Amino acid sequence: MNIALIIPILLPIVAGVLIQPLKLHDRKTRETYVATVVLINFAIVVFLALTAGSEPTTILRLNRLIDITFKIDGMSKLFTVLASFLWITATFYSFEYIKHEGMDERFYTFFVVTIGALIGIGYAANLQTLYLFYEMMTLVTFPLVMHSQTEQSVAAGKKYLTYSFLGANIALAGFFFLYQYCDSTHFVEGGSLNLEKIGTNITLVQTVVLLTVMGFGCKAGMFPLHAWLPSGHPVAPAPASAVLSGVITKAGVLAIVRVMYYMVGVDFLRGTWVQYVLLALTLYTVFMGSMLAFKEKLFKKRLAYSSVSQVSYVLFGLMTMHPLGFVGACLHMIAHAIVKNILFLSAGSVIYKTHKTYVTQLKGIGKEMPITMWCFTIASIALVGIPPTSGFESKWFLAIGALQSDIGIFKYLGPATLLVSAFLTAGYLLSIMSKAFFPGEDYPYDTMVKTEANAYMTIPMIILTVLAVGFGMFATPLVDFFSQIAGLIM
Amino acid sequence: MGIAIILLLLVGAVAAVACKNDKTARLIGFGTTFINAILAIVMTMSGPHETSLFGLSINIGYIECFMALLFGIVGFLIVWASMSMISHDVEESKIPLFYGLVLALLGTLNAVVFFDNLLGVFVSIELSSFAAAGIVIVKNQTENVHAGLKYLSLSILGSSLVLMGMVLLYVATGGHLSIAEIGNAIQNGGVMAEKQAYVLWAYGLISGGVAFKAALFPCHIWLPDAHGTAPSPSSAILSSLVLKAYIVFYIKMVFGGVGFDLIASTPMRALLNVVMVVGVIAMIAGSCLAIMQTDIKRMIAYSSVAQMGYIFMGIGLGTELGLFAALFHILAHAVTKSGLFLVAGSIIEQTHNRDLSKMGGLGILMPVTMALFTIGGLSMIGIPLFVGFNGKWNFASAIVGSGNYWLLIPLSISALLNALYYLPVVIRAFFGQEAKECTEPLGSKERPIKDIIPLILLACLVIAFGVAAGPVSDFLHKGIELLAAIGG
Numbered sequence: 001m002n003i004a005l006i007i008p009i010l011l012p013i014v015a016g017v018l019i020q021p022l023k024l025h026d027r028k029t030r031e032t033y034v035a036t037v038v039l040i041n042f043a044i045v046v047f048l049a050l051t052a053g054s055e056p057t058t059i060l061r062l063n064r065l066i067d068i069t070f071k072i073d074g075m076s077k078l079f080t081v082l083a084s085f086l087w088i089t090a091t092f093y094s095f096e097y098i099k100h101e102g103m104d105e106r107f108y109t110f111f112v113v114t115i116g117a118l119i120g121i122g123y124a125a126n127l128q129t130l131y132l133f134y135e136m137m138t139l140v141t142f143p144l145v146m147h148s149q150t151e152q153s154v155a156a157g158k159k160y161l162t163y164s165f166l167g168a169n170i171a172l173a174g175f176f177f178l179y180q181y182c183d184s185t186h187f188v189e190g191g192s193l194n195l196e197k198i199g200t201n202i203t204l205v206q207t208v209v210l211l212t213v214m215g216f217g218c219k220a221g222m223f224p225l226h227a228w229l230p231s232g233h234p235v236a237p238a239p240a241s242a243v244l245s246g247v248i249t250k251a252g253v254l255a256i257v258r259v260m261y262y263m264v265g266v267d268f269l270r271g272t273w274v275q276y277v278l279l280a281l282t283l284y285t286v287f288m289g290s291m292l293a294f295k296e297k298l299f300k301k302r303l304a305y306s307s308v309s310q311v312s313y314v315l316f317g318l319m320t321m322h323p324l325g326f327v328g329a330c331l332h333m334i335a336h337a338i339v340k341n342i343l344f345l346s347a348g349s350v351i352y353k354t355h356k357t358y359v360t361q362l363k364g365i366g367k368e369m370p371i372t373m374w375c376f377t378i379a380s381i382a383l384v385g386i387p388p389t390s391g392f393e394s395k396w397f398l399a400i401g402a403l404q405s406d407i408g409i410f411k412y413l414g415p416a417t418l419l420v421s422a423f424l425t426a427g428y429l430l431s432i433m434s435k436a437f438f439p440g441e442d443y444p445y446d447t448m449v450k451t452e453a454n455a456y457m458t459i460p461m462i463i464l465t466v467l468a469v470g471f472g473m474f475a476t477p478l479v480d481f482f483s484q485i486a487g488l489i490m
Numbered sequence: 491m492g493i494a495i496i497l498l499l500l501v502g503a504v505a506a507v508a509c510k511n512d513k514t515a516r517l518i519g520f521g522t523t524f525i526n527a528i529l530a531i532v533m534t535m536s537g538p539h540e541t542s543l544f545g546l547s548i549n550i551g552y553i554e555c556f557m558a559l560l561f562g563i564v565g566f567l568i569v570w571a572s573m574s575m576i577s578h579d580v581e582e583s584k585i586p587l588f589y590g591l592v593l594a595l596l597g598t599l600n601a602v603v604f605f606d607n608l609l610g611v612f613v614s615i616e617l618s619s620f621a622a623a624g625i626v627i628v629k630n631q632t633e634n635v636h637a638g639l640k641y642l643s644l645s646i647l648g649s650s651l652v653l654m655g656m657v658l659l660y661v662a663t664g665g666h667l668s669i670a671e672i673g674n675a676i677q678n679g680g681v682m683a684e685k686q687a688y689v690l691w692a693y694g695l696i697s698g699g700v701a702f703k704a705a706l707f708p709c710h711i712w713l714p715d716a717h718g719t720a721p722s723p724s725s726a727i728l729s730s731l732v733l734k735a736y737i738v739f740y741i742k743m744v745f746g747g748v749g750f751d752l753i754a755s756t757p758m759r760a761l762l763n764v765v766m767v768v769g770v771i772a773m774i775a776g777s778c779l780a781i782m783q784t785d786i787k788r789m790i791a792y793s794s795v796a797q798m799g800y801i802f803m804g805i806g807l808g809t810e811l812g813l814f815a816a817l818f819h820i821l822a823h824a825v826t827k828s829g830l831f832l833v834a835g836s837i838i839e840q841t842h843n844r845d846l847s848k849m850g851g852l853g854i855l856m857p858v859t860m861a862l863f864t865i866g867g868l869s870m871i872g873i874p875l876f877v878g879f880n881g882k883w884n885f886a887s888a889i890v891g892s893g894n895y896w897l898l899i900p901l902s903i904s905a906l907l908n909a910l911y912y913l914p915v916v917i918r919a920f921f922g923q924e925a926k927e928c929t930e931p932l933g934s935k936e937r938p939i940k941d942i943i944p945l946i947l948l949a950c951l952v953i954a955f956g957v958a959a960g961p962v963s964d965f966l967h968k969g970i971e972l973l974a975a976i977g978g
Contacts, residue, residue, distance in 0.1 A: 063880055063959040065887060132874035139873065146917070149926040154917060161917075165871070165909045169902040176886040176898055204895075 002057050005070040008044045008084070009120045009133075012037060016112030019105055027104070031095050034108050038091045041115060042084040049077040056125045056186060068132065069186065071125035074485035079254050080122035082334055083247045086341055087115045089460035093345050094239035096456035097352055101147060101237045110143045111240065114248075121251050126186045127175045127263065130255060131168065134219075137251060138164040144240040145232050153235040156228075163228035167218025171255070174212030178263065181205060187258050189488040191265020206274045209264050213278060216259060219252030221308040222315055223285040229308055230292070234300035238348020241300060245307040246340040250333055253314050261489040266321040271406065278319045279410045283417045285312035290424035299347050299359050302428055303340070309421055310336045310383065316414060317398045323486035325401025330482040331394035334471060335382065339391065342379035342464045343429075346372045349453040349461075359432050364439030368451045373436045375461040380429035382468045385422050390471035395422070397479075491533040492550045492604045493543050495558060499526055499597030507590035512582050516573045519589035523566040526596065530555070530562030538972060540606075547668050549606035549976065552969030553817065556962075557603045557738050561731055564824050564948070565596050568730070571832045571944040572723030574937070578839045579629050579721030588628045592727065595621035599735040608656045608667045611739060615652065615703070619645040622732050625724040626716050637715035644712045648702030655695035659747075662688035670976045673747045682752055689748075693761055696743055703736040706802050707772030710795045714779075717791035722835020725787060729794045730828035734820045737801055744805065745813060746976045753808040766806025770900045772799025777907035785844045786834045789911055790827070793870060796904065797823045803897070804885055810970055811891045815884035817966050821955065822869070822881035829948035830866040833859055836942065840935045846915060850924025853916075855935040858942060860919045865949045867912030869956065872905045877955040 015037040024030040052072045060068040094111070098104050117140055120133030138161065146157035179185065184192040198205050218225035229249075233241045260266060269275050289309025296302040314336065317329025349372045350356055350365060366373040382389035395418060402414035452458070471478070502522030506515045534555040541548045569592060580588050598621060601614035619642065627638035660667060662685045663675035675681045682689055700706070705713040717725045748758050776796030783789040797819070804816030836859050837852065838844050853860045869876035882905060889897040919925065936942075955962060 060957060061960055062874070062957060063883075063963045066874075066880070066883060128874075135873050139868070142917075143921060146921040149921055149923055151923060154922055157921065158914065158917060161909065161913055162906070165906050169905050173886070173898040173902040176890055177895060180890050 002052055002055060003059070004048060005052065005057050005072065005123055006059055008041050008048065008080070009070075009116050009123065011044070012041055012112050012116035012119075016109050016116065019109045019112070024105065030104065030108065034091060034112060037112055038084070038087050038115065041119075042088055045080045045084045045119065048072060049081055066128045067126070068129050069125040070123040070129065071186075072123060073189075074481065074488070075254060075257055076122045078330060078333070078482075079250065080119050082250070082337055083118045083122065084115060086243060086247050086337060089341065089464055090239040090243050090345070093242075093348070093457050093460045094237070096454060097238055097348055100352060103147065106143065107147055107237065107240075110140045113140045114144070114243070118247065118251060121254060124258075127258070128185075130258060131172055131175070134168055134251065134255060137248065138168065141240075141244065141248060144244070145236045147237050147240065148235065150235075156231040156235045160228045160232040163218050163225055167215045167225050170215030171212050171259075172215075174208045174215060177208045178205070178212065182263060187262035189262065190490070191261065191263055191268065193264050193268050195268075206269070206272055209259070209269065210274045210277060212259050213256050214281070216252050216255040217281075217315065220249050220256065220311045220315060221252075221285070221289075222312055223281055223288060226285060226289075226308050230301055230304045233304040233307065234298065238300075238344055238351065241304075241348070242341040242344035245304060245344060246337040249307060249311045250314075250337060253311065253318070253329075253333060256315065257318060260318065266490060270321045275319060275321060275407065276410070279316065279407060279414065282312045282316040282319055283410070283414060285309065286316060286421050287417055290421040290428070294424050294428045296428075297358050297360060299350070299357055299362070299432075300344065302359060303343050303347060306343070306383070306425065306428065307336075307340055309425070310340070313395070313398060313418065313421075316418070317401060320401045320405045320407060320414070321490070322401045322405035323483060323490055324397055324404055326486040326490070327479055327482040328394050328397030328399075328401050330485070331390070331397055331475065331478065334478070335390035335394045335468070338464050338468045338471070339379045339383045342375050342461055342468065343383070345457070345461050345464075346376040346379070349457050352457070353451045353453055362432055363435050364443045364448065366433070366436035367439065367443075367445070367448055369453065371452055371458045372461065373433070375458075375465045377433045377437075378465050379468055380433055382472065383429060384426045388472045389469050390475070393472045393475045491529065491536060491539070492548050492554070492558070492600070493541060495526060495529050495533065495562075496543070496597050496601050496604065498522060498529065499593045499600065503590045503593035503597060506586050506593060509586055512577075512585035515586035515589040516576075519569050519592060520573060522593055523562070523569045523596065527562035527566040530558040534559055543610070546605060546607035546610035548604045548610070549670060550604060551972045551976070552965060553738065553741070553973055554603050556817070556821075556966065556969060557735070558600060560734070560821060560824055561596055561600055564730055564828055565727065567944040567948055568723050568726045568828055568832070571726075571941075574941040575723055575832070575835050575839060576721060578835075581630065584628050584630060588625065588721070591621050591624040591628060592724075595625060595727065595732065599731060602735045603738050606668045606670055608660075608669065612649070612653055612656060615649050615736070615739070618732065618735065619649060619703075622728060625727065626720040628724070629719070629721050631719075633715075633719045637712070637719045641712045641716040644702050644709070648699040648709075651695045651699030651702070653699075655692040655699060658688055658692035658695065662692065669742055669746050673749065673976055676747055677749045677752060682748070682756055686757065690757055690761060693744070693748070693758065696740065697761065697765060700736050700740040701768075704733045704740070705795055705798050706768060707775050707795055707799060710772070710776070710798070713795060714788050714791040717794065717831075718785060718788040722787070722831050722838070725791070725835070726828040726831040729791070729831060730824035733794070733798060734824060737805075737816075737820065741805060741813065741816070742973065745970075746973050750808070750810060750974055759808060762806045762808045764806075766803050766894075769799045769802030769804075769806050770897065772796065773803065773904045774799075774900055774907065777904055777911070781907065781911045783911075784846050786837065786846050786849070786915070787831070787844060789846065790830050790834055793908070793911070794823070794827060796908070797827070797870070800881070800885060800904075804888060807888050807892045807894070809888060809892050810974075811884070811888035813970055814963070814966055815881070815888040817969070818884050818959070818963065819881040821962065822877040825948055825951040825955065826866050826869045826878060829862060829945055829952065830870075832945050832948070833863045833866065836937055836945070840937060846918075849915060850918050850922040851928035852918075853920035854925055854928045854932055855930060856937075857933050858936055858939075859945075860916070862942075862945050862949050863919075864916045865952055867916060869952050870912055871908045875953065875956045877952050877959070880956060880959045
């Protein structure tokens with residue numbers, strides 16, 4: 001029993017819900033309140049990650065079969081620390097950004113509650129608990145998507161809800177089915193599927209596993225349930241887009257890890273048609289996402305397509321079912337989360353300061369907003385995967401993992417697709433950078449005005465940029481940590 | 491104790507009609523249902539017992555106690571809510587009649603559930619049909635009269651089918667009229683083997699009759715009119731309580747009469763398969779029809795059609811888990827749907843608008859009411875921590891337990907469909923463009939808080955049974971054991 005596990009879940013939920021009743025109308029008070037909550041929450045999450053044992057804690061029984069149980073393991077630590085840290089940077093950034101959106105109190109209510117739901121997903125020790133917080137996350141993030149309340153954003157929010165419910169319901173139905181074949185209702189390293197109980201139903205069980213993964217893949221933007229992402233992420237206010245793309249897609253990844261590695265067990269899937277289908281789906285998503293991003297002219301939408309592609313890098317790593325691929329997936333989870341935060345935050349700054357939303361309008365923006373665009377550039381380099389940044393490290397492991405695993409044609413097709421996609425990534429991100437810094441002869445240098453965003457916006461970006469590079473250079477402890485997890489579950 | 495409940499409500503009904511004063515009638519309604527709720531609690535605590543009324547046997551088991559509690563507590567909350575709402579729908583002179591009918595209806599519903607003797611059951615079913623049609627017609631407008639007559643005619647058709655089924659059983663079992671005795675004859679007396687055709691026809695007719703009375707698709711055609719046009723408290727009673735009494739009667743007939751063992755081994759299985767498949771069709775069709783509605787009350791009414799489908803699917807599984815899921819869903823649907831109808835009534839009363847497309851910005855005008863609507867909607871979709879999720883979970887585990895895995899697919903689709911008609915209302919109310927442009931102050935059209943206390947209590951029940959369904963689940967399991975034993 002470790003009842004402390006519910007603190008970082010309940011604290012933000014309660015604190016968020018209280019924002020309206022406490023009538024924090026004064027901007028400064030409200031900002032102090034929100035900042036205190038996310039900082040304390042981060043401290044608690046880190047403290048728990050360092051000290052908490054791995055015993056499960058049941059806090060509530062809904063009925064005989066449904067218990068709400070939490071537990072901290074390696075994946076929980078990775079996900080919760082990452083999420084609660086990125087929440088801090090996005091929160092500070094939002095203090096400035098939200099000024100031009102309005103309805104601050106409602107924004108912060110849902111923004112703060114969301115981190116509680118995310119920590120809940122991270123600590124969930126069984127699928128019931130995970131599903132509870134997964135649905136909760138959907139329900140508290142759709143107001144963020146719809147925040148501007150325009151026709152377009154409401155439509156995007158509805159699309160988001162429909163896809164999310166569809167995905168989550170498929171996954172839940174799959175879980176009901178798999179549940180009877182598992183020895184344990186909790187997540188167990190390596191899974192607890194009982195082959196004897198399955199008997200001759202193997203194909204059926206495999207199909208259901210595939211559907212369950214695809215259902216959770218919805219949140220991670222995996223083809224074929226990805227279509228909500230490019231419409232949902234860009235319409236949200238920039239700090240919300242940043243965490244939607246950077247963190248919340250990873251909740252889908254975490255759910256897939258839980259199903260594949262902690263419920264079913266990859267031994268059951270390795271070498272079967274399910275693995276090949278999943279590999280094909282993720283690679284297709286990688287390629288399709290970067291192609292669409294390449295074509296897209298709307299700045300934030302391009303970044304959203306980029307997320308579709310990049311999150312499927314992570315999923316590809318998981319689908320190799322090889323320890324190195326798994327390590328690569330975990331590293332890329334961190335790399336993409338940080339980088340995508342920077343990219344969306346810098347896009348947000350550009351929109352906030354200049355109201356330019358199309359990439360074609362961004363000529364010379366690097367001269368006007370140098371800090372923002374430098375962060376953008378370094379993040380782009382990291383996402384492309386140029387050493388020594390974090391993206392290089394993760395893609396290296398992804399490629400090695402694919403090459404070393406026994407997955408037939410995908411052994412070569414995988415790394416090749418990742419490579420092509422990296423070129424496309426360079427194409428769609430660095431082209432922005434080059435126009436921003438090298439606007440050409442006809443750029444009116446004399447009339448240019450410096451419009452750099454203020455410290456609330458730039459400092460979070462700078463911190464994240466340092467991390468995006470730093471993780472690449474000092475990743476060894478993380479690699480060890482992830483290898484340790486991989487060793488336990490494979 | 492069971493007799494006391496029935497008599498109390500009937501006496502209350504007479505008193506309400508006799509008093510001719512709308513204020514007194516309200517108080518009589520409130521007081522009687524309050525005492526009824528307490529009596530139901532006392533009866534539940536004192537446990538199962540047998541008794542008789544006019545020589546007709548009454549058998550109170552745990553399921554009967556469960557239903558009495560449901561009628562008692564949910565009925566009390568609806569009547570409480572109706573005290574401030576009813577004058578919007580019903581003219582002052584008709585208010586005593588309204589309360590008289592409501593109390594008579596609750597009394598006869600209790601009687602439907604309590605009686606073990608089929609004659610008693612049948613008389614109660616007929617009386618309850620008239621009272622139920624009465625609380626639709628009491629609004630006294632053309633559309634209500636039409637809806638009420640449609641309801642009454644189809645209801646009588648249903649009762650006649652049930653009656654024919656009962657007669658067949660009477661003949662087949664050699665003159666038994668009590669469910670326990672019929673069960674004994676069928677299960678131990680060899681009636682099932684010797685007169686299988688009789689028994690199957692009897693149950694076929696009873697299933698058909700109950701399908702009309704409990705609005706199982708496609709026999710639901712009266713429901714959207716009746717529930718959609720009735721005064722909102724009436725709609726709440728009709729959907730959350732009235733439908734359920736007939737379902738519980740059906741459950742007692744099937745599982746007390748034939749029993750789980752014979753269901754599994756005889757052609758009863760095929761009959762229940764039909765019920766199950768029709769239930770699944772109802773789940774999907776009800777939701778699809780609900781999506782197409784523009785009137786808030788008709789939408790909620792079609793949602794009831796879908797939810798009845800869930801319950802019949804659970805019964806049709808023919809297993810203990812399926813029955814448990816069905817019984818639990820009776821509770822889940824009762825607390826959720828009564829709240830939703832009362833919320834819809836509040837919206838209509840305050841804004842004089844029933845059109846869903848004109849409900850933009852309601853979240854600003856009536857934040858508490860719309861929050862209650864959101865809770866109800868989330869429960870219907872099956873979001874964890876709300877009672878509907880436990881219902882969905884029970885159905886899923888019953889499905890997996892029975893091996894009919896394909897049913898998981900309609901179950902998931904249905905949850906999604908529910909989301910497709912409940913959430914747009916919430917979104918339009920809180921997040922639509924109208925909500926942004928709404929200039930009126932927050933909560934300016936909210937009803938006084940003392941009038942929405944019963945609605946809030948219903949929402950609390952939705953959450954309470956969502957987070958702690960353990961005790962009521964155990965109670966229902968005990969009830970199922972007892973029911974399975976009455977004929978065996």
